[in-house]
Amino acid sequence: MMPEQTTPENRKELFLRACRSEPVSRVPVWMMRQAGRYLPEYRAIRQEHAFLEVCKTPDLAVEVSLQPFRAVGVDAVIVFSDILIPAEAMGVGVELTDGGPVIAQPVREAGQVEKLHTFDPEEETGFLPEAIRRLCRELGPEVPVLGFAAAPWTLACYMIEGRSKDGFPTPKLMMYQEPRLLRKLLEKIGRATAGYLKSQIAAGATAVQLFDTWAGELGRGDYQEFALPATQFLISELNAGAVPVILYTKASAHLLRNVAQTGATVLSVDWRVDLAEARQLLGSRVALQGNVDPCVLLGPEEGIRAAVREAIQKTGGVAHILNLGHGILPTTPVENARAFVHAGQTAALPARVPISRAG
Numbered sequence: 001m002m003p004e005q006t007t008p009e010n011r012k013e014l015f016l017r018a019c020r021s022e023p024v025s026r027v028p029v030w031m032m033r034q035a036g037r038y039l040p041e042y043r044a045i046r047q048e049h050a051f052l053e054v055c056k057t058p059d060l061a062v063e064v065s066l067q068p069f070r071a072v073g074v075d076a077v078i079v080f081s082d083i084l085i086p087a088e089a090m091g092v093g094v095e096l097t098d099g100g101p102v103i104a105q106p107v108r109e110a111g112q113v114e115k116l117h118t119f120d121p122e123e124e125t126g127f128l129p130e131a132i133r134r135l136c137r138e139l140g141p142e143v144p145v146l147g148f149a150a151a152p153w154t155l156a157c158y159m160i161e162g163r164s165k166d167g168f169p170t171p172k173l174m175m176y177q178e179p180r181l182l183r184k185l186l187e188k189i190g191r192a193t194a195g196y197l198k199s200q201i202a203a204g205a206t207a208v209q210l211f212d213t214w215a216g217e218l219g220r221g222d223y224q225e226f227a228l229p230a231t232q233f234l235i236s237e238l239n240a241g242a243v244p245v246i247l248y249t250k251a252s253a254h255l256l257r258n259v260a261q262t263g264a265t266v267l268s269v270d271w272r273v274d275l276a277e278a279r280q281l282l283g284s285r286v287a288l289q290g291n292v293d294p295c296v297l298l299g300p301e302e303g304i305r306a307a308v309r310e311a312i313q314k315t316g317g318v319a320h321i322l323n324l325g326h327g328i329l330p331t332t333p334v335e336n337a338r339a340f341v342h343a344g345q346t347a348a349l350p351a352r353v354p355i356s357r358a359g
Contacts, residue, residue: 009024010141010142010143011028011075011076011142011143011144012141012143012144012206013142014026014028015028015076015144015206015207015321016144016206016244018287018319018320018321019207019244019265019266019287019321020244020265020319021284021287021318021319023318024317024318024349025349026317026344026345026346026347027312027317027320027321027344027347027349028075028076028321028322028344029074029075029321029322029323029340029341029345030075030076030077030078030146030321030323030341031068031074031323031324031328031337031340031341032078032248032268032323032324032326032327032328033327033328034068034074034328034337035064035065035067035068035078035080036328036330037330038328038330038331038332038333038337039067039068039071039334040334041067041071042067045060045063045064051082051096052082052096054080055080055082055085055128056127057127058130058131058134061080061127061128061131062080062131062134062135064080065077065078065079065131065135066135066139068337069139071334071337071338072334072337072338072340072341073338073341073342073345075143075144075341075345076143076144076145076146076206076207077135077139077143077144077145077146078146078147078148078209079128079131079132079135079145079146079147079148079200080131081131081148082096082101083148083150083154083155083158083211084096084101084155084158085125085128085196086119086125086149086155086189086192086193086196087155087158087159089121089124089125089196090116090117090118090188091115091116091117092105092107092116092159093105099163100163100164101158101163101164102162103158103159103162103163104162105162106159106160106161106162106170107159107160107185108160108170108174110178110181113184113185113188116185116188116192117192118191118192118195119192119195119196120195121195121196121198121200122199125196125199128147128199128200128203129200129202129203132145132200132203132204132205133203133204135204136204144207145205145206146205146206146207146208146209146246147197147200147201147203147205147209148200148208148210148211149193149196149197149200149208149210149211150193150210150211150212150213151193151210151215151227151230151231151234151247152186152187152189152190152193152227152231152233152234153186153212153215153218153226153227153230153231154212154213154214154215155189155193156171156182156185156189157171157214157217159189160185168214168217172217175222175226179226182226183226183229183230186227186229186230187230187233189230189234190230190231190233190234190237191233191234193234194234194237194238195237197238197240198238201240201243206243206244207243207244207245207246207265207266208238208240208243208244208245208246209245209246209247209248209268210234210245210246210247210248210264211248212231212247212248212249212250212252213248213249213250214250215227215250215251215252215255215259216249216250216251216252216254216255217251218255219254220254220255220258223255223258224258228258228259228261228262231262231263231264232261232262232263235262235264236263244265245264245265245266246264246265246266246267246289247259247262247264247267247268248269248289249267249269249270250270250326251270251272252269252270252273253269253272256269256273256278256281256282257281257282260286264286265286265287266288266321267282267288267289268289268290268291268321268323269288269291269325270290270291270325271290271291271292271293271294271324271325271326272325273290273291273325274314275288275290275291275311275314275315275320276314276315279314279315279316284319286319287319287320287321288315288319288320289320289321289323290311290321290322290323290324290325291311291323291325292304292307292308292322292323292324293307293324293325294324294325294326294327294328294329294332295329297324297328297332297333297336297340298329298331298332298333298336299336301335301336301339304336304339304340305339305343308322308340308343308344308347309343309347312344312349312350316349316350316351317347317350318349322344324340
């Protein structure tokens with residue numbers, strides 16, 4: 001049985017109003033990686049099915065996507081998938097191991113970049129829009145369903161390095177030695193990803209999120225020269241119209257002004273960013289999402305409630321989607337995840353202060 005609605009707006013209206021910096025009765029709340037290993041029902045499915053099998057089987061993806069909605073009552077359901085799916089569809093062999101993604105033949109030469117291809121999302125990744133369509137039917141018109149993909153720089157990091165690695169030295173080597181080749185790779189990723197996200201929107205996604213998890217590995221100059229134009233190109237090609245585009249970046253406090261130039265509707269930031277300072281810096285150009293440290297959810301409930309109150313206080317609850325600063329940790333007790341969501345949904349908004357428009 002689905003959780004009952006607890007606010008005057010339905011969940012979808014609430015979410016969209018927050019994305020558009022419009023007044024809300026409370027902040028909407030969901031959690032990155034909310035469908036995952038902290039849920040016993042997810043672990044039970046994974047005992048029977050491999051990760052990619054779950055991603056590519058709509059019945060399984062839908063069930064896993066719905067689990068946190070049933071268990072902890074989040075305000076948005078993000079479709080269960082993986083950011084490496086487009087890389088595989090572009091022609092890169094991907095293996096998802098317990099230690100993270102592994103690409104046996106990393107993309108490091110011009111000939112490899114040339115062979116990468118755009119793809120028909122309904123033909124080659126049709127399982128994902130199908131899962132979104134089924135989620136929309138299951139949840140009805142009052143609950144937002146979110147799609148997602150990796151931003152070009154982050155996907156390029158995996159494609160070039162071949163795995164997750166501190167600092168991602170190999171992509172940076174390409175940046176310094178073969179900048180034109182890196183730009184070509186980023187453009188190919190951006191074009192393919194735009195089509196991939198268009199298919200998710202056409203399937204009914206209320207909003208889409210780009211994960212640029214490794215943006216913070218770049219200094220401001222390199223971000224401005226490589227990652228920013230690629231993300232701007234993707235968002236321009238996507239041409240999402242009224243559909244919000246959320247951009248998550250990690251360890252990116254030094255990049256906030258640059259990230260705000262991407263064209264994203266909402267900036268999702270990690271726990272290192274002070275939300276009050278971000279709001280002061282960015283004004284009302286974009287809404288904010290985040291940013292409670294996931295480790296807070298390992299502690300006592302009173303600490304969770306305090307962290308939620310602090311986050312909302314810093315934004316005034318205006319143009320704010322409450323979330324974690326990164327994905328929920330697998331060791332998080334389910335009752336603590338539920339406490340986080342409940343604290344956000346029941347928190348009183350501070351007295352509203354008009355948001356200035358930063359230059």
